[in-house]
Amino acid sequence: MDPFDAISPRKVLERVSTLLGCSQTSNEVATYLDNHDELKHLREQFLLPKVAELPPSDLTLVDGTKECIYFVGNSLGLQPKMAKKYIDEELDKWAKMGVHGHLQGSRPWAWAENNIEELMANVVGAKAEEVALMNGLTVNLHILLLSFYKPTAKRHKILLEDKAFPSDHYAVESQIQLKGYDPKESMLLMKPRPGEEVLRTEDILDTIEKEGDSIAVVLFSGVQYYTGQLFDMAAITKAGQKKGCYVGFDCAHAVGNAELKLHDWGVDFACWCSYKYVNSGAGGLAGAFIHEKNAHTVKPALTGWWGHNLKTRFRMDNEMDLLPGISGFRLSNQPVLLVCPLQASLEVFAMTSMAALRKKSRLLTGYLECLIQHYYNKDKAQPHKPYVHIITPSHPEERGCQLSLSFSVPIAAVFQELEKRGVACDMREPNVLRIAPVPLYNSFSDVHRFITVLGSALAASKELLQ
Numbered sequence: 001m002d003p004f005d006a007i008s009p010r011k012v013l014e015r016v017s018t019l020l021g022c023s024q025t026s027n028e029v030a031t032y033l034d035n036h037d038e039l040k041h042l043r044e045q046f047l048l049p050k051v052a053e054l055p056p057s058d059l060t061l062v063d064g065t066k067e068c069i070y071f072v073g074n075s076l077g078l079q080p081k082m083a084k085k086y087i088d089e090e091l092d093k094w095a096k097m098g099v100h101g102h103l104q105g106s107r108p109w110a111w112a113e114n115n116i117e118e119l120m121a122n123v124v125g126a127k128a129e130e131v132a133l134m135n136g137l138t139v140n141l142h143i144l145l146l147s148f149y150k151p152t153a154k155r156h157k158i159l160l161e162d163k164a165f166p167s168d169h170y171a172v173e174s175q176i177q178l179k180g181y182d183p184k185e186s187m188l189l190m191k192p193r194p195g196e197e198v199l200r201t202e203d204i205l206d207t208i209e210k211e212g213d214s215i216a217v218v219l220f221s222g223v224q225y226y227t228g229q230l231f232d233m234a235a236i237t238k239a240g241q242k243k244g245c246y247v248g249f250d251c252a253h254a255v256g257n258a259e260l261k262l263h264d265w266g267v268d269f270a271c272w273c274s275y276k277y278v279n280s281g282a283g284g285l286a287g288a289f290i291h292e293k294n295a296h297t298v299k300p301a302l303t304g305w306w307g308h309n310l311k312t313r314f315r316m317d318n319e320m321d322l323l324p325g326i327s328g329f330r331l332s333n334q335p336v337l338l339v340c341p342l343q344a345s346l347e348v349f350a351m352t353s354m355a356a357l358r359k360k361s362r363l364l365t366g367y368l369e370c371l372i373q374h375y376y377n378k379d380k381a382q383p384h385k386p387y388v389h390i391i392t393p394s395h396p397e398e399r400g401c402q403l404s405l406s407f408s409v410p411i412a413a414v415f416q417e418l419e420k421r422g423v424a425c426d427m428r429e430p431n432v433l434r435i436a437p438v439p440l441y442n443s444f445s446d447v448h449r450f451i452t453v454l455g456s457a458l459a460a461s462k463e464l465l466q
């Protein structure tokens with residue numbers, strides 16, 4: 001039996017526990033799944049922080065020499081082991097040959113990022129020439145909106161989620177103002193239905209159908225950062241374009257997490273950062289995508305010398321020979337020291353495929369979901385027992401690896417108790433913990449350890465509150 005087959009995680013747990021003659025919650029199940037995990041060797045490509053290295057170091061209740069439970073790759077991915085080597089290579093080159101490094105060595109600075117665009121394109125389902133690595137995410141979003149958002153009196157709206165990531169919200173707001181429109185009228189914010197926490201695809205498509213004639217750009221995230229919901233990007237793209245809108249996605253939480261097919265879906269444009277699931281380090285080089293169908297019609301509003309044809313770029317004749325598509329949107333030469341860690345991570349992605357990562361991810365996150373439901377469902381018979389509610393959709397097609405958990409008890413205390421026990425995760429006000437088991441480097445044993453630790457953290461936080 002291949003436990004990673006597409007049967008539901010619950011069935012997998014039933015079968016494995018029957019096979020092993022143990023309970024579904026036993027540690028043996030996690031060990032068995034780890035032993036059968038074809039991607040488990042990828043963990044060795046990353047540096048896992050030790051419990052003692054994490055704050056609050058003086059309060060740690062567990063063995064400090066152990067690896068921590070790192071479930072926060074949705075915020076900052078782990079350091080690939082090769083990152084330092086590559087950065088050192090470029091620092092050495094700089095020391096030894098100075099300016100000649102632009103054209104010399106295995107990573108000539110003048111086109112260092114061009115060498116890894118194909119690896120990046122594979123991760124997002126695009127052609128290499130549809131992808132550029134440059135700037136930061138919010139900068140790229142602005143640069144793209146400058147060209148794709150061309151409001152007219154009739155068609156001036158941007159449709160986005162009501163609780164989009166703040167930076168995206170501000171970017172859209174300021175772009176609308178820049179073009180002389182009023183965000184109150186031109187920002188169309190989609191809320192979930194009353195009493196619901198995530199958006200229904202049917203409602204998104206319905207809104208596009210009804211409002212589409214006045215919408216210039218449909219801009220959703222691929223995976224919602226707070227709820228973990230994975231949007232049906234193919235359906236949204238189709239519906240938006242049918243109404244004559246441009247459709248773009250912020251893939252910050254989707255890249256390296258969900259299987260993206262930006263090219264095949266016909267997405268007009270997209271952008272993402274690379275420090276979350278793509279492990280390039282804080283402030284890493286961001287990505288941007290423009291579909292080849294727009295390569296000759298959508299031009300950059302702002303240009304710089306890096307958008308000039310590489311062959312003649314350094315002739316300096318001040319006659320722009322603009323590269324088509326996203327390449328023409330490049331402004332500055334790219335920081336090679338940021339190319340290095342991104343290269344290190346993309347090479348790990350190239351050792352597998354997003355399809356294989358997703359297959360593991362479904363089971364890994366499904367396993368976490370099953371264990372949470374087993375221990376922490378709301379229990380009417382025990383009204384005082386703390387319970388955990390999963391906000392993230394249960395269907396694997398509607399989520400990536402992250403589960404967003406809300407608690408019946410105040411989360412600040414739970415979060416603190418988890419940290420003391422060597423868990424790195426992320427707390428978002430008002431009351432959500434985001435837990436991201438990342439298929440590249442997390443194990444089934446990590447999930448099992450987490451569940452055990454969550455039990456003691458809840459017990460300890462209850463005592464604290466009494």
Ligand SMILES: *Cc1c(COP(=O)(O)O)cnc(C)c1O
Binds near residue numbers: 139167
């Ligand atoms: C992480 C994230 C950002 C961060 O923007 P930067 O420009 O990289 O600082 C923006 N938008 C979304 C949706 C994100 O998830």
